[in-house]
Amino acid sequence: MLRLRSALRAAPLSRRYATAPGPHALVFLEHRDGIIDAGSLSALTAAQELGGQVTGLVIGSPEQVKGVVEKARKLKGVSTVLHSASEQYAHSVSEAVSPLLEKLLGESSPYTHVVSAHSSAAKSILPRVAAQLDLPAVSDITSLVHDSASNSTTFTRPIYAGNAIATVKAPSSLRVKFFTVRSTAFKASSADEGVSAEAQAVDPVEASSPTQHVKTDLTKSDRPELGSASRIVSGGRALKDAKTFNATLEPLADALGAAIGASRAAVDAGYADNSLQVGQTGKVVAPELYMAIGISGAIQHLAGMKDSKLIVAINKDPEAPIFQVADAGLVADLYTAVPELVEKLKQQS
Amino acid sequence: MRPSPVRLLNILVPIKRTVDYAVKIRVNPDQKGIDLNVKHSMNPFDEIAVEEAVRLREKLKDEVKSIKVVTIGPPKAADVLRTALAMGADAGIHVEVPEAAPAPEPLGVAKALRALIAREKDGVDLVIMGKQAIDDDAGQTGQMLAGLLGWSQATFASKLVVDPKAKVAEVTREIDGGLEELKCQLPLIVTTDLRLNEPRYASLPNIMKAKKKPIEKLTPADLSVDLTPILETIKVAEPPKRIGGAKVGSVDELIAKLKEAGITAVKA
Numbered sequence: 001m002l003r004l005r006s007a008l009r010a011a012p013l014s015r016r017y018a019t020a021p022g023p024h025a026l027v028f029l030e031h032r033d034g035i036i037d038a039g040s041l042s043a044l045t046a047a048q049e050l051g052g053q054v055t056g057l058v059i060g061s062p063e064q065v066k067g068v069v070e071k072a073r074k075l076k077g078v079s080t081v082l083h084s085a086s087e088q089y090a091h092s093v094s095e096a097v098s099p100l101l102e103k104l105l106g107e108s109s110p111y112t113h114v115v116s117a118h119s120s121a122a123k124s125i126l127p128r129v130a131a132q133l134d135l136p137a138v139s140d141i142t143s144l145v146h147d148s149a150s151n152s153t154t155f156t157r158p159i160y161a162g163n164a165i166a167t168v169k170a171p172s173s174l175r176v177k178f179f180t181v182r183s184t185a186f187k188a189s190s191a192d193e194g195v196s197a198e199a200q201a202v203d204p205v206e207a208s209s210p211t212q213h214v215k216t217d218l219t220k221s222d223r224p225e226l227g228s229a230s231r232i233v234s235g236g237r238a239l240k241d242a243k244t245f246n247a248t249l250e251p252l253a254d255a256l257g258a259a260i261g262a263s264r265a266a267v268d269a270g271y272a273d274n275s276l277q278v279g280q281t282g283k284v285v286a287p288e289l290y291m292a293i294g295i296s297g298a299i300q301h302l303a304g305m306k307d308s309k310l311i312v313a314i315n316k317d318p319e320a321p322i323f324q325v326a327d328a329g330l331v332a333d334l335y336t337a338v339p340e341l342v343e344k345l346k347q348q349s
Numbered sequence: 350m351r352p353s354p355v356r357l358l359n360i361l362v363p364i365k366r367t368v369d370y371a372v373k374i375r376v377n378p379d380q381k382g383i384d385l386n387v388k389h390s391m392n393p394f395d396e397i398a399v400e401e402a403v404r405l406r407e408k409l410k411d412e413v414k415s416i417k418v419v420t421i422g423p424p425k426a427a428d429v430l431r432t433a434l435a436m437g438a439d440a441g442i443h444v445e446v447p448e449a450a451p452a453p454e455p456l457g458v459a460k461a462l463r464a465l466i467a468r469e470k471d472g473v474d475l476v477i478m479g480k481q482a483i484d485d486d487a488g489q490t491g492q493m494l495a496g497l498l499g500w501s502q503a504t505f506a507s508k509l510v511v512d513p514k515a516k517v518a519e520v521t522r523e524i525d526g527g528l529e530e531l532k533c534q535l536p537l538i539v540t541t542d543l544r545l546n547e548p549r550y551a552s553l554p555n556i557m558k559a560k561k562k563p564i565e566k567l568t569p570a571d572l573s574v575d576l577t578p579i580l581e582t583i584k585v586a587e588p589p590k591r592i593g594g595a596k597v598g599s600v601d602e603l604i605a606k607l608k609e610a611g612i613t614a615v616k617a
Contacts, residue, residue: 174579
């Protein structure tokens with residue numbers, strides 16, 4: 001009986017919506033120093049896979065927004081760029097930003113999906129907004145399929161530190177489907193000089209935030225950014241201290257043009273800054289080359305790097321778990337092997 | 350003018366019982382979930398949250414009036430409440446869900462926590478919770494709770510300084526690429542990052558004492574919340590296996606391997 005009734009109800013509905021608009025994604029485009037974050041570009045690619053319209057959203061202080069909007073308009077696949085500028089938005093404080101998103105996503109909003117990178121800012125903002133709209137969110141997805149007929153979206157995402165992959169379905173009952181994207185699982189979307197999406201200004205929602213930004217301290221580095229580097233040289237506890245860590249890894253990273261990473265053990269011991277941590281609780285990376293130097297390979301660390309294309313491990317313990325995932329493992333003392341490697345790499349070039 | 354009354358801090362720490370972080374998990378052959386007949390313990394980020402609450406009391410003394418821990422989970426989740434009580438929390442609340450019930454989602458948990466906060470007589474000024482649970486890796490509950498309550502939020506905290514009199518907190522957060530400092534008004538939701546502190550071990554006398562501390566038992570119905578998941582988990586599978594394990598004998602062989610993969614040194 002129940003089934004019959006729902007079938008009856010579904011029939012006229014499907015007719016009426018035969019030409020219903022497809023999915024319409026709102027992509028939160030993050031930026032720093034006038035450049036759109038690589039993670040957001042990957043989120044954009046994921047949004048395009050939904051198969052519908054894609055709108056970008058750029059927010060920030062007036063001077064930040066100006067240049068970024070022009071860049072966002074050139075991105076392939078974006079039909080509209082919404083932008084909202086306010087001093088309040090300069091530091092992506094969740095409490096200041098979420099009222100704007102709530103307004104954009106109100107009952108009559110055209111958006112069916114809200115997409116962002118799985119970045120520290122978006123991780124703070126999106127769940128807050130989702131809850132205010134009484135909607136769940138899906139974190140850190142690695143693939144997605146949208147079924148327009150049923151208006152449901154199916155995602156895969158790693159759980160248990162990447163030791164299992166869950167497939168979850170966001171049903172049609174969810175008016176807006178929120179998700180954050182694991183950037184290493186999607187190619188970064190590129191710019192196309194030929195395109196120019198429509199820019200549309202949105203009035204900021206001035207709200208009194210109970211949270212004030214005081215200051216930001218960014219780790220300065222001349223090396224490639226860890227999250228988007230194509231080569232990474234990573235060190236563990238075996239590097240003894242901060243000085244040895246740098247003295248050993250820097251020449252190798254220089255020779256390979258690589259970013260430097262670290263295991264949690266190395267970070268906790270103070271050898272490296274915590275922004276360099278690779279792992280479940282740090283950054284998740286998937287470079288062309290990942291070199292693990294003096295890293296045993298705890299599951300939390302493997303969760304952050306096992307999707308790398310080529311994994312090389314140098315460790316003196318032949319039983320270290322890292323060798324189970326390494327494509328090339330060298331059982332050797334890193335203090336002799338690494339300098340030798342650097343020397344021979346240099347000769348080659 | 351009358352002196353203003355001393356404001357006292359009531360802290361709530363939500364904790365979760367998860368598969369122990371050191372366990373190598375196994376996916377069930379039916380691909381509906383993972384084998385849960387393994388060692389469980391308190392989610393590591395929640396241990397940090399409990400520790401931070403206890404340290405706040407050690408620092409602020411009587412200004413911290415209460416530290417309550419709450420868990421939502423099957424009967425066995427009571428174990429983690431006892432652990433938290435042994436670490437120094439005063440009282441526990443256990444929202445019991447049946448053993449066979451599907452794990453609640455962050456949104457459901459956040460709604461249950463909102464309902465719990467609403468029934469606390471003295472109110473709650475500060476919620477400290479883990480930044481994510483190591484089982485579902487969602488990292489949403491704290492933010493969702495802050496959104497539902499309209500409270501200030503400080504995620505991924507690595508330093509927390511609370512001034513109960515001024516009702517503000519200064520929080521250092523770990524963000525992509527560095528650190529950020531926020532000044533937050535209480536009431537506040539803090540989610541803990543690994544570097545916030547190092548949790549203590551409960552001593553035997555404290556474990557004995559914890560047995561006498563009160564645990565209140567509730568059901569989701571008592572809180573008028575529905576913990577049924579909205580998202581449907583279709584499948585849980587093993588991640589694609591990496592065929593690793595190849596060892597090389599020398600640095601020269603390693604370089605040959607790198608070359609094979611098209612990786613050579615960059616020109617200086």
